[in-house]
Amino acid sequence: MESTGDTSVPPAADAEVHRRLIYGDESALAEVYTAYGPLVRRIAVRVTHAPAAAEDVAQEVFAQLWSRPYAYDTRRGSLRTWLSMLAHRRAVDWVRSEARHRKHAHADDSALHTVPEPGPGPDETVVDRERSLLLHTALAELPQPQREVVHLAYFAGRTYRQAAVELGIPEGTAKTRLRTALRTLAETLADPPDPALERGA
Incomplete structure (x- = not known):
C-alpha cells in the first residue's frame, strides 16, 4: 500500500x-x-x-x-x-x-568597494531565512515536554489528541503544553520596541 x-x-x-x-x-x-x-x-x-x-x-x-x-x-x-x-x-x-x-562573504565583498553603495533593501530570501531561524531557535529553547507536542502537532501533522497518545500523556496535558508553547513562541517572536523610540533624556 x-x-x-x-x-x-x-x-x-x-x-x-x-x-x-x-x-x-x-x-x-x-x-x-x-x-x-x-x-x-x-x-x-x-x-x-x-x-x-x-x-x-x-x-x-x-x-x-x-x-x-x-x-x-x-x-x-x-x-x-x-x-x-x-x-x-x-x-x-x-x-x-x-x-x-x-x-563573512558580505564583509569580504564590501572591502572590495572603495565607494559604498546606497543601501538597497534586504534580500527577501535572506529575510525569510532569518525569520525562519528566529522561529526555530525559539522553538528549540522551549522546555522539552512543550517542544515534543509542538513537533508532533506542526511538523508531524498530529492533532493534540494523537500527540497525547503518542507521548503517553493525558489529552488535557497535551493541549495545555501546546497552548503554553504557542503563547511563549508568540511572545518571543513579537517585534522588539524600536530603540529610537525609547531614546529620551
Missing part, C-alpha cells in the same frame, strides 16, 4: 528496532529510513528552505542514528519524535552556518 508521507513504525516496535540498530543490523536502519525519511526531509525543508540542504540534513540524522544508536532512549519517547527533533536541530545548525557564511 502506497503512503503519501512517512509510514510510522508502531511505538511498541521502537524498542525492537533500537535493539537491532545497537547490534548493527543494517536492515533495521533501512526500515527506519523508509518509515521516517520523508518526515525528516519535510522538517529540514521547512527550516532550511533548501531541498539540497534538507537531503544533507537527512543523511546526517540517519548517520547519527546508525553510528550512535544509544543516543536514542526508548523510555523518553518514540523514535519518530526523537528523529524529528534531531532533524530540526541539525537544520537550524545549517541555517546558522549559512548565515555566518553570508555575513
Whole structure:
C-alpha cells in the first residue's frame, strides 16, 4: 500500500528496532529510513528552505542514528519524535552556518568597494531565512515536554489528541503544553520596541 508521507513504525516496535540498530543490523536502519525519511526531509525543508540542504540534513540524522544508536532512549519517547527533533536541530545548525557564511562573504565583498553603495533593501530570501531561524531557535529553547507536542502537532501533522497518545500523556496535558508553547513562541517572536523610540533624556 502506497503512503503519501512517512509510514510510522508502531511505538511498541521502537524498542525492537533500537535493539537491532545497537547490534548493527543494517536492515533495521533501512526500515527506519523508509518509515521516517520523508518526515525528516519535510522538517529540514521547512527550516532550511533548501531541498539540497534538507537531503544533507537527512543523511546526517540517519548517520547519527546508525553510528550512535544509544543516543536514542526508548523510555523518553518514540523514535519518530526523537528523529524529528534531531532533524530540526541539525537544520537550524545549517541555517546558522549559512548565515555566518553570508555575513563573512558580505564583509569580504564590501572591502572590495572603495565607494559604498546606497543601501538597497534586504534580500527577501535572506529575510525569510532569518525569520525562519528566529522561529526555530525559539522553538528549540522551549522546555522539552512543550517542544515534543509542538513537533508532533506542526511538523508531524498530529492533532493534540494523537500527540497525547503518542507521548503517553493525558489529552488535557497535551493541549495545555501546546497552548503554553504557542503563547511563549508568540511572545518571543513579537517585534522588539524600536530603540529610537525609547531614546529620551
